[in-house]
Amino acid sequence: MIEVEQLSKVYGSTTAIKDLSFRVEPGEILGLLGPNGAGKTTTMRILAGYLPATTGTAQVAGYEVHTNPMAVRQRIGYLPETPPLYPDMTVEGFLNFVSRIKGVAAGDRARQVNSALERCSLQEKRQVLIRKLSKGFRQRVGIAQALVHDPPVIILDEPTVGLDPRQIIEVRNLIKSLAGSHTVILSTHILPEVSMTCNRVAIINRGHVVTTGSLADLMHQLTGGISYELEVAGDTTEVQLSLQSLSSVRQIECSLLPGGERLQCRVVPDLGVEMGQEIAATLVKAGISLYEMRRVRASLEDVFLELTTEERTLAAADQPDFQSSSQAEDVA
Amino acid sequence: MGILIHNVVAIYRKELQSYFASPLAYVIAGVFWLLAGLFFVVILGTAIQQVATLDLQGQQPVDLPTIVLQGFLQVMGTLGLMILPILSMGLYAEERKRGTLELLATSPITNWAIALGKWLGVLTFFTTLVVPLLIYEAIAFSAANPPVRPWVMLVGHGGLILLAAAVLSLGMFISSLTESSILAAILTFALVLVLWVLDLIGQNFGGPVGAALNHLSLLKHYTNLSQGVIDTSSLILFASYILLGIYLTAQSIHALRFQRS
Secondary structure, X not given: OEEEEEEEEEEOOEEEEEEEEEEEOOOOEEEEEOOOOOOHHHHHHHHOOOOOOOEXXXXXXXXXXXXXXXXXXXXXXXXXXXXXXXXXXXXHHHHHHHHHHOOOOHHHHHHHHHHHHHHOOXXXXXXXXXXXXOHHHHXXXXXXXXXXXXXXXXXXXXXOOOOOHHHHHHHHHHHHHHEOOEEEEEEEOEHHHHHHHOOEEXXXXXXXXXXXXXXXXXXXXXXXXOEEEEEEEOOHHHHHHHHHOOOOEEEEEEEEOOOOOEEEEEEEEOOOOOOHHHHHHXXXXXXXXXXXXXXXXXXXXXXXXXXXXXXXXXXXXXXXXXXXXXXXXXXX | OHHHHHHXXXXXXXXXXXXXXXXXXXXXXXXXXXXXXXXXXXXHHHHHHHHHHHHHOOOOOOOHHHHHHHHHHHHHHHHHHHHHHHHHOHHHHHHHHHOHHHHHHOOOOOHHHHHHHHHHHHHHHHHHHHHHHHHHHXXXXXXXXXXXXXXXXXXXXXXXXHHHHHHHHHHHHHHOOOOOHHHHHHHHHHHHHHHHOHHHHHHHHOHHHHHHHHHHOHHHHXXXXXXXXXXXXXXXXXXXXXXXXXXXXXXXXXXXXXHOO
16 A cells, blocks of 8 residues: 655755655554654655655555655545644534545535544534644544545554543554554654554664564564673583573574684573573583673664653653643633 | 636635634724725815815816725725735745645645635635725715716726735745745735836836836836726736736745755
C-alpha cells in the first residue's frame, strides 16, 4: 500500500532523510519510531504529498506521490504534526467542509461525518466552536478530519501528543480499530505506543531506517545483540571449557590474536541475561588472566535509549492541560 | 470541470461562513458603513450649499446628483484603499500560521480552486458592504432634479466592486507570501497606493514609459467608471489585475512547498 524507496530530502545544507526505504502492507499499522529530529515529520509530509522529495520515490495506494499527486490525495487522510483546524468553525461544520474538499459525495456526507464523530467520541462536541475545545479534543478533531472521507491510507504524525493518559488510551484503541480496513502509518517517539498499536515498526534515526520488523523481532534483535568481548591469556580449549561451564552462555567464539599469546573471545549470553560479573569471576577462578572485557551493545540500542520509554513523565507534563481541558468542557 | 466548481464552492462557502463567525468582519462592516454614511452626508451637504451659492449668483443650474455621486464614489474608492488590505490580509497568512494550509495542500483540490474560492468569498463580503450604500443613495436621489440615470449609478458601483476585486486579488497574493497578516496588510496597502497614483508617477517619466504607467493606474480607470463611462480598456485592465493576482497566488503556494526543500 505504501512503498518508499531510496527517499532523500535535503533542506538547504542539512539532510533530513537519506535513502529511506520501507513498505507498508495493506491493512497493516506501521509505526515510524524515532527520536525527535529523526526525520519522521519530513517522511510523513512527503508521503502526504505536501513536500517534494529531493530524490527517490514514494508510492501510496499504487500511485507515485510526486507524479500523480491528485490520485494520492484522494486516497489519504493526513493528520499533520499540528492539527489543521479552523478555530471559528464548529466541529461538525469543519468536518463537513473537509468531507467536501476531499470529494465525498453529497449523499454520503452526513453519514460519513457522523461516523467520524462517533469514532472519535466527539458527538457531544459537534456544535462547539473549535476554538473553545481543549487540546485533547482538538487532537481528536484532527484525527476525525483524517478519517472523515474513509480513505484507504491514513497518515498520522504524532497522533497522541498533548493528550491526557485516558485520551491516549482511547486514541490508541481508535487507531487499532482501523487495522484491516485501512492502512495506517503513524509516527511517534514513544516506545510503548508502538508496542500497543502497531503490527510492525520501522525505527529511524538521523534520517536512516535502522531496522524494520515486528516489535517482538526488534526486541529479540536488541537483547540478542548484547555480547561480551574478552581479551585473555591462556590455552584456547581451557578458556572455552571454563566459559562453557557457565549456565546461560549461548555461543563462544575464540581466536588467537597476532603474537600468539593472547586470545580474543566473544561470548553471547542468552536473551536478556547480563553476565559480565560471572564471566570475570569464572576466568579468575580458573587462573586465566583477563586483560580486557567489553560489553558490546547492538546498534539498535543507541536509538532505543533516545526514545521515550517512560510514559509517566509524559502524563505528568500533561496534568495542567488536563485541568484546563476540564474547565473548557464546563464552559462549552 | 464539475469537480473544480465543486471545490471552488466548498472553499467559497467556508470563507463566507468564517465571516459570520469572525469579529473582525463585523468591525470592518460597522466602520465601513459608519464612515460611508458620514461621508455621504458631508458630501451631500457641501454640494447643496455650493449649488445654493451658485443659484444666488444667478448662474446656470448644475447637475447636482452627478456631482454628489462622483464625489462619493471617489471617497469610497479611497476608503476602499484602507479597508481592502485588511480584508485580504488574512486570506492565506492565517492559513499558513494555523497550519491549515497543510490540510488544503494535501486534499484533492488544486491551488487554483482554493485561490478562486477565497477571492470570490472576500469579494462577496465586500459587495455586501457596498449594497446598502445603494439604498440610501437611491433614497437621497429619488428627489433629485435632474433625476439620476440608474445605469450611471450601477456602472459607478460596479466600478467600485471591480476596483475592489483587483485590489483583493493582489492582496491575496501578498497574503500568500507571509505568515504575518499585519505585514500582508502593510505591503498590500503600499502596493495599492503605488498603483493608485501610478498616473502621477507616469507624468514625471513622459514618453512611452509614462504612457504605460499612466494606463496601469487604478485611479484613472476607476474615475472613468465612476462617471458612468464604460471603457473596454478599463475592464481589461481590472480583469488583468484580477487574473494576475489569482495566478500569482496559485503559483506562490505551489512554490512555497518547494522553497522548504
